[in-house]
Amino acid sequence: MRKPHDINPVLSRRAILRAALATGGGLMLSGMIPGLPGARAQSGSAFTPNAFIRIDRNGAITFIMRHVEMGQGIYTGIAMLLAEELEVSLDKVRLEAAPANASYIDKSAGEEVTGGSASTRDSWVPLRQAGAAARIMLIQAASTRWSVPASTCVARDGAVLHPESSRRLDYGALADDAAHQKIPDPVPLKNPSQFQLIGTSPQRMDTHAKSNGTACFGMDVRVEGMKTGRIMACPVKGGRLKGFDREAALKTPGVTDIVTLPDAIAVIGDHSWAAISGMKAARPEWDYGPHSGMSSATQLQALRSASEKTGIVAKNTGDVTAALASSPVRIDAIYESPFLAHAALEPINTTLHIRSDSADVWVGTQVPLRARQEVADATGLPPERITVHNHLIGGGFGRRLDSNSIGQAARLAKQVPFPVKLFWTREEDIRQDQFRPFYYDRITAGLDDKGLIKAWHHRTTGSFVLARWAPEGLQNGLDSDAVEGATETPYAIPSQRNEAVQCEPEGITTLWWRGVGPTHNVFVVEGMIDELAHASGTDPLSFRRRHLTHSPRGLKVLDEAARQAGWGRPLPKGHGLGIALHYSFQCWAATVLEVEVGGGGEIRLIRADTAVDCGPVVFPDAVRAQIQGGLIFGLTMALYNEITFRNGQAEQSNFHNYRMMRLNEAPDIRVHLVSDPDAEIGGIGEVGTVAAAPVLANAIFAATGRRLRRIPFAPQLAMNPTGEKKA
C-alpha cells in the first residue's frame, strides 16, 4: 500500500536525532525519521520524534515502536536495525508500543500509518543511524570518563570496552553521561560486511506469547467494569434502523443495555453471549434505503459502461493506435477482478471508556492518529484527552488502515457510562467490510512480425480508494494505485498507453487490500503476456526473456524460479506449470506454480517456487514467511473469493460461503532469495500475493488450454470442466 508515501512527502531519509536525560535517569534518544509514522510532512517544522531508544541506569534497553505488529514480523525486523548499530543482542532489548498520545505524537503530525510494505523500507537507513548515534554517544561518555581517546574504545554486547586497559562499563552506567554528549553528524554506519544481526533469522520477538495464549489482541482486552456489546448495522449501506424488540432483547439473560445509531444497533451485556443472544432476540428491522436495488449485475453494468470511456492517461509512449492497427497479431481481452473482503481472522472490535472529560480506546489499528480523531469527532472531546492503546492485530491486510469502525463504536459507547468492548461478529465483519474494489480491465496488445510486443493499451476501471481516504493524494485526478503494476511492467514495450477510469460503486465503500494496485494489475499484465506468448507460439519463459534484455534483475529472478521449478520438464497429464514475473514494492519476484486439473475441474496446487530480489535482506526468514503466506493469501482469492451483492447486501457472510484455503489444499512453497545487497531495499509484505492470480491462471492454461480472465477460478472450472463454449 503505497498511499502513505504519496501523501507524506519524504524530505530525506536521514534521521534527525535528539538526546535527553530519560525520566528516572538514563539516555532517551529520540529520532524523527522522515517517512515513518508520525513524522511531519512539512519542512522546517518542530522536532516530532517517532522512534525512541531508552537506556535506563540499570542497563535496560527499550525500543519504543511506532509500527503495529500484524504478523509481518516488523517488531523483530525494526529491532534488528537498531540493535545492529547499538551493539546489543536482541534478547537484551525490550519493545514497547508507542501509544497515540501527546508524548509520542504531535497533533499536526502527518499520517501515522503502518502499511504499504513500507516499514522496513522507510527504516533501513534512519533507524540504523539512530542506533549508531546512541552507540557513539555511549562510547564518547566512556572515553571522557576514562580520559582515553574515543577511538581506543569499542562497543560490544551492551557495554563499552577499553581493551588496552581491560576496562568495561555497561551501557546503563554510561546512560546519564551519554545523554549529554553531542549527537554525531553525520552518523557513520557499519559496513554491511560487519553486520552480525542484519541478514540473520533470530527468533521473532512477538511469537512466544502467541504460542501460549498470553498475547493480547484487541479482541482480548479486559478492562475493570467492562461490558461487551455486539454491533449490527443495516446490511444495506445508507439504510436506517426502523425498529427492534427491546423488551425481548432485555429479557435475554445477561443483557443490560441497548444503544442505537440511525443505521446501527448494539446489544450490550455481561458477556459476548448475552450480546449475541440479545441481538437475535432484538430482531432489528431496517429501512433499506436508496441502495436496495443494487446487485452484482448493476455493479458490473456500471463498470462496463464506464470502461467504454477514455480514462485519465497515466502513461503514453509511442503511437499506440497506429502500432495496434499494423500489428499482425492482436489480442483484445477483458479481465475482471471481483470485490473482496479482507476476512482477517480477528473480527473488527473496539473497546472504549468514554468519560465526560477524557477517553481511553483499546484497539488494534494501522492508523492510531485517525483512530483518535474518530473518537474525538464522535464525542467532541479534544484529541489530546483521548488515549489510544494500540494492540496486536489478528491480521491486517489493509482492513485496519480504515478507522470507520472505531468511530461507529465511539458513537455507541458514548451512550453508556461504563467501559465497553464492541465487536462485530464474523458475519458483520464480512458483510460490512470496506471491500477491495471490483476492477474491470480492458487490454489490447499487438505483436510485430518477429513476435515481439509492439503495442499495449490497458485501461483499468474501478474505484479510486485514495479519493475517499486521502483525496489530496490524487495526481491530476488519478489514484496512482489504480495503475500501479500496469504502467511500469517489467517488459520492453515500444508503444504503451495506460488509462484509469474512476467508477465508484453504488452503496459500497472500498479500501485497499493486500498487494493493492499490483495484485489486480499484475493479474492483467502477466495474463496478457502469457496470452501473447502462446499466440506467438513461444514458450512463456522464452517470451518473457526476449522482452527483458534491459533488465538483469528481472532475468535473474525469472531464470532462478524456472530453474528451481524445473521449467520444461515433462509433466503428467492434467498438470501444468505457470510462470509470472513482477516488480512491486521495489522487489523483483518470479513464481512458477505447478497445478493439476482433474476431469471434473477439481484443481490441486502442487508446488510453487518463488525467486525474490528485494535488495538488502534484513530478516531472511521473515521474507520467506511473507512470500509463503502472501502467495497463499493470493491463491485463496484467485481460486475462491468474490463478494457478490443482491438487494444491496453482500451475499457472503462467513467462511462457509467466503471460502478460505486450508492446509490440505496449500501447495508446497519454496522461496529462493537471490537478492542484490547493493540495490534499493524493497518491502516484502505484499509481494507474494501479487503473483498468485496470474501464476495460477497461467498454470491452469498450461494444464487445460483454458484461459481464465475472471477471478475466482474454481467455480468456473467446476461448472464447466472442459471449458467448452456453450452454443
Next chain:
Amino acid sequence: MRTILINGESHDVDVPDDMPLLWVLRDVLGLTGTKYGCGIAQCGACTVHVDGKPARACQLPVSLIGTRPVTTIEAIGQTETGQRVQAAWLDEQVIQCGYCQSGQIMAAAALLQTTPSPSDDDIDDAMSGNICRCGTYVRVRAAIHKAASNA
C-alpha cells in the same frame, strides 16, 4: 451455577445453559487465548481439548461439558506433547499474526497425542479444520513433523 473443570481447576460459573464454552472461557474466566473467529465451527480458532479430544468451543454449550476436563492453550504447555508442539512452532517460526495459532497448536497437540508419527495425510485430516489467514500452512506441516520427531 455449575462447576466445570478447566486446566485442572474447578470453576463455579453462573451462566446460561446454552452459552458456548468459548465465551465462558474468554469472558467469564478470562482465558482469552482461545479465540473467536467464526462462531460456526468453520475456522478452528476456538479449538480446546475436552477429555483430551479436540473440540470447537464456539459450538459447545457449557451444559454439555459435565465433568469432562477441559484443556486450553494456556495449559497445553504443561503436557509433554503440548510443550513439544509449542517448541516446534517457535523453531519453525510458524506464527505470523498469531490469532489462529492457539487453535492450530491445540489441534496439532491432539493429533500427536493419538498419532505420534503422523503422515502428511494424517496432518491434512487433523489440521484442515483450522484456517490460517496469514497462510502459515507450509510451516504448520513442518512443525508437526518436527514435534513428532522430537518425541
